[in-house]
Amino acid sequence: MSEKNKQSLLFEPMDQKVVFKRLLRYTKTHKRLLTFAFVLLMLGTAAQILGPIIVKIFIDDYLTPRIFDFQPLFLLGVAYLGLHLSSVVITYVQLFLFQKIALQIIQQIRIDVFAKVQNLGLAFFDKFPTGGLVSRITNDTETIKDLYVSVVSNYVQNIMFLIGVFVAMFYLNVQLAIFCLFILPVLLILMQVYRRISSKFYAEMSEKLSQLNTKINESIQGMTVIQIFRQEKRLRREFETINDEHQKAWLKSIKVEGLLLRPAVDFISIIALILVLSYFGITSFNSPVEIGVLYAFINYLDRFFEPVNQMMMRLSIFQQALVSASRVFRLLDHSEFAPTKIGQDTPIIEKGEVEFRNVSFSYDGKYDVLKNISFSANKGETIALVGHTGSGKSSIVNLLMRFYPGVRGDILIDGVPIESYENEEIRKKMGLVLQDPFLFVGTIEDNIKFYHHSLSKEDVIDAAKFVHANPFIESLPGGYQAKIGERGSTLSSGQRQLLSFARTIALNPSILILDEATANIDTETEAEIQKALEKMRKGRTTIAIAHRLSTIQDADQILVLHQGEIVERGTHQELIQYGGLYHKMYLLQQGDPKEIESITTKELA
Structure with missing residues (x-):
């Protein structure tokens, strides 16, 4: 592979599925802690799901028929409060564990990237700007950290919660739960459309940020030269140009987010709520509707869309993290290493000849x-x-x-x-x-x-x-x-x-x-x-x-x-006597006007 192709690979995005699978591989060393966190996650999700069912039992079995026995009502109240408190404690612990694992993973990624950079050959550093490397080691890994801390744990928690919500929906009303299943493909299509459009903008943003870091690094290191030649305005204009391009990429991503994230999900949730209420309204003409079931179903529907909204809002972080991970993995996969030993022998330098x-x-x-x-x-x-x-x-x-x-x-x-x-x-x-x-x-x-x-x-x-x-x-x-x-x-x-x-x-x-x-x-x-x-x-x-x-x-x-x-x-004397290029260089450094005058530019060429 040519040098040009090797360098271009550093800037080409990787397949996002491959990137995501590779990110997940870093969790293998944390299997035990992850398993414990998942168990807590399921327990916390179950506690949250059971809350509306307890309220449904209270409404349909006690409030509607006006049965107010103290003991069962007291037990229902204790159960409701107990579930809520246990959910709070379990959620805190499992979130702490997930974020602890996430921080350990990103720490390992940073070490891997830094170690890889140290093993690359000087030929690589001759062609790759320092600011770009700093951006990949700091900014890109920080973005990946947001994926583990803010996205993965959130997605896992919300997916588990959505599964629990559907289980509860099927328990309450099978037909309506099946209807709600049709909402999922619509949401998945929406997420896929957003990912495809936004990935281009986030790749551009990351590249412009890398260029900003390069320009900053170069300007700081060359500040003496910049000030001597009074090039502050020119450097500022160049920086403003790159910064403006970075801002435009951000604005494009914000427009996409404003259209395809929460507003679109809120619209789908309103349509779903209208259809659910219409279903219960039509059903009431032929048979009585349990108020508790109606309350629980609407509650679950509302709880269904809140995690979806959270997941959609974190799609931007997810997308940015995949783009950043792609850049980091490109660097990790780069093979322009420093020359290494060849052969099995291990000689030692003694004389130094x-x-x-x-x-x-x-x-x-x-x-x-x-x-x-x-x-x-x-x-x-x-x-x-x-x-x-x-x-x-x-x-x-x-x-x-x-x-x-x-x-x-x-x-x-x-x-x-x-x-x-x-x-x-x-x-x-x-x-x-x-x-x-x-x-x-x-x-x-x-x-x-x-x-x-x-x-x-x-x-x-x-x-x-x-x-x-x-x-x-x-x-x-x-x-x-x-x-x-x-x-x-x-x-x-x-x-x-x-x-x-x-x-x-x-x-x-x-x-x-x-x-x-x-x-x-x-x-x-x-x-x-x-x-x-x-x-x-x-x-x-x-x-x-x-x-x-x-x-x-x-x-x-x-x-x-x-x-x-x-x-x-x-030797010095031999070369002086020879009267060649060395002799001419020596005379120039000695500063003898007569000798220098005799040396023409043509002779020195």
Whole structure:
């Protein structure tokens, strides 16, 4: 299946019957509690159904013939009150149990979705907007929760009640009860028509809500850029457009609800009441009509339509939940996983020696971003990757970290194909420091020991001292327990980078990957970091991406990439003497006006 088809499946609605059956499967682990809740539900329903029959007995057997014996009337009154009180208690308990089960189920669904997202490959996140994922994990699962809490328990209760009402109706008058059965197909047709029409609107609403979340997430993360370029009005217009489309979808659903839900049911109930009263009126011409039977039948008819109304009013929640569940299950069924181990062996990374053999790679399956890349890095060596933007430097790192599938050629670690290693082994033996480090909400200590929660306080301090982060950490209020805001927003760029170094050192990796790791650090701090890097690189294989060539002059080998190919390789001095692309890049960074003037745009292309 093509990538385009894989992505389109994420947005296609699933068959609603399949979705509903799949939702019901989550109840299997709660069989015992559900069975107990159902027993209580039947007892509560029976208590509610018997109430009108007791009133009917009182009217026909005692009130109409004017028999007022204290004992039987007292027993009838006690029975009526007892049924009512027991119904209240039982209804409360069974509703509590149903909602408890519902909350446990939705909790499990959220865990399943979150776990699935964490196991998807980076290729998926490159194409799927973050806001859309957040919407599916939060908004859609919240809507599913409403299905279990407000709809399923209500439907089960009302269906049981309707069955009890029909049993009571047949007990009172078989012919009239059979007539009332014909109301059910009319109501079912009405529900089916509503579901078919409303499903389109709810799918549109969910998609527009997902787009709203995406726009909000994007705007908040890019607020600095938005304000710098004064694009607040444009972003607001874009947000208003999506919000307006979401509102229109809501209005369409409201119009459908206003026509096909309660008004339509109320109309059917009035027609049914007219027909029932007409039946009793016509019957009275030929034979006497028991007032108690008339009261009980009309009472049951009224009770019959109230649960129907409740079920119809919850159809909108039911429909929204099915659409949301469809979106969630599409995500759960998505198969674009991160690359995993192949084979039965479980090798261990010891030396950390890296080799690329004729490696080619494409993100989209059409255009190769890497072409026949070959190099090797032994233990203790530093290999630097340089080149213009888009030359393929980060792609090499992504493949070494095994973030993407579809690699052509061989990537070896300690002479073993990278596919043979467990992901856990690769992540445990590779330390990655990015140009823009990601810090999590929590304390300084939590972020340093993010990879190893079992690290002692002493190990955390040692890691911080190793990268010269200890002085600034101790200057913060709370020291290592100082709170960090989202993405480390309360710290400077240099401080975030130092913590990222400390976090990597705490991992003690065999292979060290540096993606322009000193880009956001001031000159004075960089000098200290360079000293720390020298210690970090000792005994480790280091792959370093660099834009500032001054930071990798001591590298054992420098690979110069251009349009996905290695065009030059050697030490700094060798490449300077060669006078090629590296030499020109170096001169540009040195800022020698005479040399720069001699380098034309054509030569750099």
